[in-house]
Amino acid sequence: MGVITLTTDLGHRDFYQAALKGSIISQLPEVRLVDITHEIPSFDIQRAAVVLRNAFHYFPDGTVHLIGIDTVFQEGAHYTMMKFEDHFFVGADNGIFSIILGDKTAQELFEIDIMQDLRYLHFPLADILTKAACHIAKGGALSEIGQPIERPLKKVMIQPxxxxxxxxxxxxxxxxxxxxxxxxxxxxxxxxxxxxxxxxxxxxxxxxxxxxxxxxxxxxxxxxxxxxxxxxxxxxxxxxxxxxxxxxxxxxxxxxxxxxxxxx
The missing domain is CATH 2.40.30.90 (Bacterial fluorinating enzyme like)
Incomplete structure (x- = not known):
């Protein structure tokens, strides 16, 4: 049974969080879903990275961490899968992967190559990213749904x-x-x-x-x-x-x- 954690800026007032979970359960009914938080301020990848870096290592190896921060549809958007310290991370390539890594190196890094379903054009989090997360949680290889990349988009947290x-x-x-x-x-x-x-x-x-x-x-x-x-x-x-x-x-x-x- 795969474990997928959720870290998003979706909050609790609207239907977005329920739609995200419904999409995952529809693909993987036996999944164990764990909410890390849905209260990240909108688009705040640095805050999300702080939370994830302090939480992920408490989960078992092989856990998939789905990151729903700044994932709204836009032309030319890239979505990334990463294996790091025997955990998997899936999200938009908006800089958060480089912050999580810090000065360390990913074990595997792939750009997701999954066709966008036009029914979910404005909600790729519940489409492309959930498909990737479920694929990994079922034991699928990153190489089966993506193309290898050398590095994620680089953003650095402010250093002392x-x-x-x-x-x-x-x-x-x-x-x-x-x-x-x-x-x-x-x-x-x-x-x-x-x-x-x-x-x-x-x-x-x-x-x-x-x-x-x-x-x-x-x-x-x-x-x-x-x-x-x-x-x-x-x-x-x-x-x-x-x-x-x-x-x-x-x-x-x-x-x-x-x-x-x-x-x-």
């Missing part, structure tokens, strides 16, 4: 600016708890810190100078920073909504200043 004593990053994601997730990875932080103390600066002249291991390490209502499940630096408030209470929103600048004193 680094020197010997500072890392300047930005807010890349805010989760449903209000935790503010940056684009500063644990690996980068450790590489620059080198055992030194630090101050994390952000909006309203707020600072944090200590890493926590978990959210309950500080009293309720107090702010903290930690490397959470995503392995990127988070700003949070214990049992509070950090984004709202600290005035931190998508793309806000944050800065880490490393001090000459040893870390505490």
């Amino acid at each position: 600016l680094v020197d010997n004593n500072t890392i300047k990053g930005h807010v890349s994601y805010i989760d449903s708890f209000g935790n503010v997730i940056s684009n500063i990875s644990k690996e980068l932080f450790n590489d620059v810190q080198l055992g030194r103390g630090f101050k994390l600066h952000f909006k309203r002249n707020e600072t944090i100078s200590r890493l926590s291991w978990h959210y309950n390490e500080v009293p309720e209502g107090e702010k903290l920073c930690l490397f959470g499940i995503s392995n990127f630096l988070e700003i949070a408030i214990n049992k509070g909504h950090a984004s709202r209470l600290l005035g931190l929103h998508q793309d806000e600048i944050i800065m880490i200043e490393f001090l000459d004193t040893p870390r505490r």
